[in-house]
Amino acid sequence: MLYSSLIGTLTLNIQPMVARALTMRDIWLTLSNTYGKPSRGHVKQLKQQLKRCTKGTQSVTEYMRGIFAKADQLALLGSPLDHEDLLDTITGGLGDDYRAVVEMVNGRDVPISLEELHEKLLNRENDITAIEELSGSSVPVTANNTQTRSQRGGFRGNQASRGGYRNN
Secondary structure (H helix, E strand, O other), X not given: OHHHHHHHHOOOOOHHHHOOOOOHHHHHHHHHHHHHOOOHHHHHHHHHHHHOOXXXXXXXXXXXXXXXXXXXXXXXOOOOOOHHHHHHHHHHOOOHHHHHHHHHHXXXXXXXXXHXXXXXXXXXXXXXXXXXXXXXXOOOOOOOEEEEEOOOOOEEEEEEOOOOOEEO
Protein backbone atom coordinates (compact mmCIF):
# COMPACT_ATOMS: atom_id res chain seq x y z
CA MET A 1 0.00 0.00 0.00
CA LEU A 2 2.86 2.40 0.82
CA TYR A 3 4.53 1.43 -2.45
CA SER A 4 1.43 2.46 -4.43
CA SER A 5 1.07 5.65 -2.42
CA LEU A 6 4.66 6.64 -3.13
CA ILE A 7 4.26 5.96 -6.85
CA GLY A 8 1.06 8.04 -6.80
CA THR A 9 2.87 11.07 -5.38
CA LEU A 10 5.35 11.18 -8.25
CA THR A 11 4.74 13.24 -11.37
CA LEU A 12 3.81 11.37 -14.54
CA ASN A 13 7.19 11.99 -16.18
CA ILE A 14 9.07 10.48 -13.17
CA GLN A 15 6.85 7.43 -12.65
CA PRO A 16 8.36 5.44 -15.57
CA MET A 17 11.82 5.79 -13.98
CA VAL A 18 10.70 3.88 -10.90
CA ALA A 19 8.07 1.60 -12.48
CA ARG A 20 10.40 -1.43 -12.41
CA ALA A 21 11.28 -0.97 -8.74
CA LEU A 22 9.95 -3.85 -6.64
CA THR A 23 10.20 -2.26 -3.20
CA MET A 24 9.94 1.19 -1.66
CA ARG A 25 13.66 1.00 -0.98
CA ASP A 26 14.30 0.52 -4.70
CA ILE A 27 12.17 3.59 -5.45
CA TRP A 28 14.06 5.68 -2.90
CA LEU A 29 17.44 4.52 -4.21
CA THR A 30 16.48 5.29 -7.81
CA LEU A 31 15.21 8.75 -6.90
CA SER A 32 18.19 9.44 -4.66
CA ASN A 33 20.71 8.41 -7.29
CA THR A 34 18.92 10.42 -9.97
CA TYR A 35 18.06 13.63 -8.12
CA GLY A 36 19.81 13.57 -4.78
CA LYS A 37 23.42 13.56 -5.86
CA PRO A 38 24.88 16.77 -7.20
CA SER A 39 26.19 15.82 -10.60
CA ARG A 40 28.69 18.06 -12.31
CA GLY A 41 26.41 18.18 -15.35
CA HIS A 42 23.44 19.41 -13.35
CA VAL A 43 25.51 22.13 -11.68
CA LYS A 44 26.91 23.23 -15.07
CA GLN A 45 23.42 23.28 -16.55
CA LEU A 46 22.11 25.55 -13.79
CA LYS A 47 25.10 27.87 -14.13
CA GLN A 48 24.53 28.11 -17.89
CA GLN A 49 20.85 28.88 -17.31
CA LEU A 50 21.86 31.66 -14.94
CA LYS A 51 24.22 33.14 -17.54
CA ARG A 52 21.38 33.27 -20.06
CA CYS A 53 18.84 34.92 -17.72
CA THR A 54 17.49 38.21 -18.99
CA LYS A 55 14.73 40.37 -17.62
CA GLY A 56 12.99 40.84 -20.95
CA THR A 57 9.32 41.64 -20.40
CA GLN A 58 9.18 40.10 -16.92
CA SER A 59 8.67 42.27 -13.88
CA VAL A 60 11.70 42.86 -11.67
CA THR A 61 10.20 40.60 -9.01
CA GLU A 62 9.62 37.72 -11.46
CA TYR A 63 13.11 38.14 -12.90
CA MET A 64 14.80 38.06 -9.51
CA ARG A 65 12.61 35.18 -8.31
CA GLY A 66 13.79 33.07 -11.26
CA ILE A 67 17.44 33.85 -10.57
CA PHE A 68 17.06 33.13 -6.85
CA ALA A 69 15.36 29.80 -7.60
CA LYS A 70 18.34 28.68 -9.70
CA ALA A 71 20.84 30.05 -7.16
CA ASP A 72 19.00 28.16 -4.40
CA GLN A 73 19.18 24.95 -6.45
CA LEU A 74 22.91 25.44 -6.85
CA ALA A 75 23.29 25.94 -3.10
CA LEU A 76 21.31 22.76 -2.42
CA LEU A 77 23.64 20.91 -4.77
CA GLY A 78 26.63 22.13 -2.78
CA SER A 79 27.74 24.80 -5.26
CA PRO A 80 26.43 28.11 -3.91
CA LEU A 81 27.04 31.34 -5.82
CA ASP A 82 29.19 34.01 -4.25
CA HIS A 83 27.24 37.18 -3.36
CA GLU A 84 29.10 39.29 -5.93
CA ASP A 85 28.57 36.64 -8.63
CA LEU A 86 24.85 36.73 -7.87
CA LEU A 87 24.88 40.53 -8.17
CA ASP A 88 26.69 40.24 -11.52
CA THR A 89 24.13 37.69 -12.73
CA ILE A 90 21.21 39.94 -11.78
CA THR A 91 22.67 43.12 -13.26
CA GLY A 92 23.98 41.34 -16.35
CA GLY A 93 20.49 40.39 -17.50
CA LEU A 94 19.00 43.87 -17.24
CA GLY A 95 18.41 46.06 -20.26
CA ASP A 96 19.49 49.63 -20.94
CA ASP A 97 16.50 50.95 -18.99
CA TYR A 98 18.30 49.86 -15.82
CA ARG A 99 21.75 51.15 -16.78
CA ALA A 100 21.84 53.78 -14.00
CA VAL A 101 21.18 51.13 -11.34
CA VAL A 102 23.76 48.76 -12.84
CA GLU A 103 26.39 51.51 -12.89
CA MET A 104 25.58 52.39 -9.28
CA VAL A 105 25.98 48.75 -8.23
CA ASN A 106 29.24 48.34 -10.15
CA GLY A 107 30.63 51.61 -8.81
CA ARG A 108 30.30 50.72 -5.14
CA ASP A 109 33.29 49.70 -3.04
CA VAL A 110 31.11 47.54 -0.79
CA PRO A 111 28.66 45.18 -2.53
CA ILE A 112 25.01 46.18 -2.27
CA SER A 113 22.62 43.88 -0.41
CA LEU A 114 20.15 41.89 -2.48
CA GLU A 115 17.27 43.58 -0.68
CA GLU A 116 18.58 47.06 -1.50
CA LEU A 117 19.22 46.08 -5.12
CA HIS A 118 15.68 44.73 -5.40
CA GLU A 119 14.30 47.99 -3.98
CA LYS A 120 16.32 50.11 -6.42
CA LEU A 121 15.25 47.98 -9.37
CA LEU A 122 11.59 48.22 -8.30
CA ASN A 123 11.91 52.00 -8.05
CA ARG A 124 13.41 52.16 -11.55
CA GLU A 125 10.68 49.86 -12.87
CA ASN A 126 8.05 52.20 -11.42
CA ASP A 127 9.78 55.20 -13.05
CA ILE A 128 9.80 53.43 -16.42
CA THR A 129 6.11 52.55 -16.09
CA ALA A 130 5.23 56.14 -15.18
CA ILE A 131 7.16 57.53 -18.17
CA GLU A 132 5.45 55.07 -20.51
CA GLU A 133 2.02 56.00 -19.14
CA LEU A 134 2.74 59.71 -19.53
CA SER A 135 3.89 59.30 -23.10
CA GLY A 136 0.98 57.00 -23.89
CA SER A 137 3.38 54.45 -25.24
CA SER A 138 3.96 50.83 -24.40
CA VAL A 139 7.29 50.94 -26.24
CA PRO A 140 10.30 50.63 -23.93
CA VAL A 141 11.84 53.94 -22.90
CA THR A 142 15.10 53.28 -24.77
CA ALA A 143 13.41 52.41 -28.06
CA ASN A 144 13.55 55.91 -29.53
CA ASN A 145 15.09 55.03 -32.86
CA THR A 146 15.77 57.46 -35.65
CA GLN A 147 17.09 56.05 -38.85
CA THR A 148 18.80 57.80 -41.71
CA ARG A 149 19.68 56.41 -45.08
CA SER A 150 23.42 56.19 -45.65
CA GLN A 151 25.14 56.82 -48.97
CA ARG A 152 25.29 53.08 -49.65
CA GLY A 153 21.52 52.70 -49.37
CA GLY A 154 21.52 51.05 -45.94
CA PHE A 155 20.18 52.41 -42.72
CA ARG A 156 22.16 53.74 -39.80
CA GLY A 157 20.39 53.90 -36.46
CA ASN A 158 20.96 56.47 -33.76
CA GLN A 159 19.43 55.66 -30.39
CA ALA A 160 19.02 57.95 -27.43
CA SER A 161 17.29 57.00 -24.23
CA ARG A 162 15.31 59.34 -22.04
CA GLY A 163 17.46 58.31 -19.09
CA GLY A 164 20.19 60.73 -20.14
CA TYR A 165 22.39 58.17 -21.91
CA ARG A 166 23.33 58.28 -25.54
CA ASN A 167 24.10 55.09 -27.47
CA ASN A 168 26.05 55.41 -30.67
